[in-house]
Amino acid sequence: MYSKITGTGSYLPEKILTNQDLENMVETSDDWIRTRTGITQRHIARDDQVASDLALYASQNAMKAAGISNKDIDLIIVATTTPDMIFPSTACILQNKLGIENCPAFDVQAVCSGFVYALATADMFVSSGKCRNALVVGTEIYSKIIDWNDRSTCVLFGDGAGAVILSQSNAPGILSTHLHASGSYSNVLSAPGSISGGKVQGDPYISMEGSTVFKFAVKVLEEVVQEAVSQNNLQAADIDWLVPHQANIRIIQSTAKKLGIPMDKVVVAVDKHGNTSAASIPLALDIAVRDGRIHPGQLVLLEGVGGGFTWGAVLLRW
């Protein structure tokens, strides 16, 4: 028994915030943002939208693409760093919005690696025969945890959601999954605030040592891609499509260069979306599937790194 992605979907909020808009909010420039990050614009959710709202649209699109209905879903995993509330989980809230009864539903928190972690977890359920069709979602509203006065972080992130349906299959599908974490880096990239006594304690906004993140990301992403291909007796050159976490074009380019993968085999969406954390990989995947770049039979590698640090990869045959 194997698991296979049978449908993808995504959703981006209507409002677009351009680099020019940011020039009017903080001391920055379109040129600085584009040359350092590759980002030209990002989508921003409405004040009344929560992560499960974005997830709902992405999930409906994925179910439609897979040709299944809500009754066919028997597992929901949501990767998010920006849940609707402390509890219940965003997955349970999404389950209710989708009108699905009595299937397991839970959140995964691995920041920007969240979707890779969630997909690897869903693969265990589906390939073991415990579930037939898992809904796996990455959904984020980072605009709620950004300090809009901090130019070093507010230019980087955006909001959005992506989803896949992972179904039982006689042929692979997912070939292997690779997850890693190192909590010793937890101070390098964090939103350290918490709620206690009815008040926010500590800084609730994203803080980041940008250059440490950059160097670590390029190092571990190369390692995890090599781990994935070598475990399958393949080489990086065999990959048809690399679908990386969309943090920064320079991280994506540096990783691809180290692996010897040409940029025309790399799916890039960071220019239009910014960094949408757990949503970035399924959003990029959905775009490349829908515009016809990714074909059946091709070898696709998803990889991501994020706060924790966490990092991982999923190698699959489309």
Ligand code: ACO
């Ligand atoms: N506009 C203009 N100037 C800025 C801005 C801005 N938005 N932000 C910082 N600067 C200034 C700094 O103040 C600094 O000025 P100074 O030299 O006078 O002190 C100068 O630009 C250079 O700052 P650096 O932080 O050294 O810039 P760097 O070249 O490292 O680029 C960046 C910063 C883009 C954040 C880079 O470190 C990076 O890409 N890091 C990876 C982080 C990342 O992608 N994080 C996303 C979350 S983690 C993840 O998803 C994996």
